[in-house]
Amino acid sequence: MSQDNDRHALKMARKKAARERIMATKTTEKGLIIIHTGKGKGKSSAAFGMIFRAIAHGMQSAVVQFIKGGMECGERNLIQAHFSDICAFHTMGEGFTWETQDRQRDIEMAGTAWEKSKELIRSAKNRMVLLDEINIAIRYGYLDVAEVVNFLQEEKPEMSHVILTGRNAAPEVIEAADLVTEMELIKHPFRSGIKAQAGVEF
Numbered sequence: 001m002s003q004d005n006d007r008h009a010l011k012m013a014r015k016k017a018a019r020e021r022i023m024a025t026k027t028t029e030k031g032l033i034i035i036h037t038g039k040g041k042g043k044s045s046a047a048f049g050m051i052f053r054a055i056a057h058g059m060q061s062a063v064v065q066f067i068k069g070g071m072e073c074g075e076r077n078l079i080q081a082h083f084s085d086i087c088a089f090h091t092m093g094e095g096f097t098w099e100t101q102d103r104q105r106d107i108e109m110a111g112t113a114w115e116k117s118k119e120l121i122r123s124a125k126n127r128m129v130l131l132d133e134i135n136i137a138i139r140y141g142y143l144d145v146a147e148v149v150n151f152l153q154e155e156k157p158e159m160s161h162v163i164l165t166g167r168n169a170a171p172e173v174i175e176a177a178d179l180v181t182e183m184e185l186i187k188h189p190f191r192s193g194i195k196a197q198a199g200v201e202f
Contacts, residue, residue, distance in 0.1 A: 031127075031160040032178040033152055037135055037169035040183030041201075047130050047163045048075040054161075055083050059127040062120040066113045067093040067133035067166075072202050088126075090116050093133070110142035124157040135166030138173065145170045152176060 034050075036043040054061045063079070068091070079087050092113030093106075114137075120129050137143050149172050156162055164173060174180050196202060 029159075030178075031156060031158055031162075033156070033176055034161060034163040035135075035169050035174060035177045035180040036163065036165045036183065037167060037174075037180070038182035038184055039167060040185040041188060042183050043165045043167075044132050046181070046183075047132065047165050050161075050163060051075075051079075051087065051128060051130050054128040055086055058086070060086055060125045061128045061130070062088040062126045063090065063130045063132060064113050064117045064120065064134075065091045065093055065132045066110060066137045072198070074198065074202060088120065090120075092116060106140070107142045110137040113137070114143055114148070118151060118155070121151075121156055121160060121162055124160065126160060128161045128163070130163045131165070133166040134164050135169045135173070137166075138170050139166075139168045145172050149173060149176045
């Protein structure tokens with residue numbers, strides 16, 4: 001047992017030294033373009049986790065919801081009730097496209113949401129801006145992907161972070177991003193007949 005503990009301590013010491021050498025080379029700080037995509041659950045949840053982390057650090061933040069207009073949203077309720085002074089929240093969509101069944105209206109709403117997004121991103125006071133479900137708006141052609149990418153690359157303030165969520169992120173957006181996470185679906189209760197529940201899905 002003593003030899004096992006000694007070997008473990010030596011192994012961990014070597015790992016720590018290697019990690020410290022790697023960390024010593026990471027000296028740059030910049031605002032990131034962050035993508036949460038994939039078929040798995042948790043894209044918006046993870047993004048809101050980052051928003052709450054930013055709030056905890058006293059960083060001015062903002063959220064624009066492109067799709068989930070009519071849906072209950074615990075994060076929106078919490079932010080508007082307790083953190084509206086540090087995090088602006090704009091619900092711009094009217095629901096998923098199969099609910100509205102009005103493509104032209106969806107395009108107009110997405111365009112309005114994008115204009116608000118650009119305004120919030122341009123303001124250097126907003127250190128983090130979440131564009132929730134914008135990937136879906138891009139996928140359905142409600143927004144021009146080239147315009148979105150060009151704006152993020154050319155007009156995003158150097159130290160501001162922008163998070164884009166939603167399935168099927170466009171290859172152009174992924175290429176422009178600094179951090180991309182794909183949520184993989186392995187198992188979901190919906191397939192077993194269990195409906196969306198407060199605290200889990202919304």
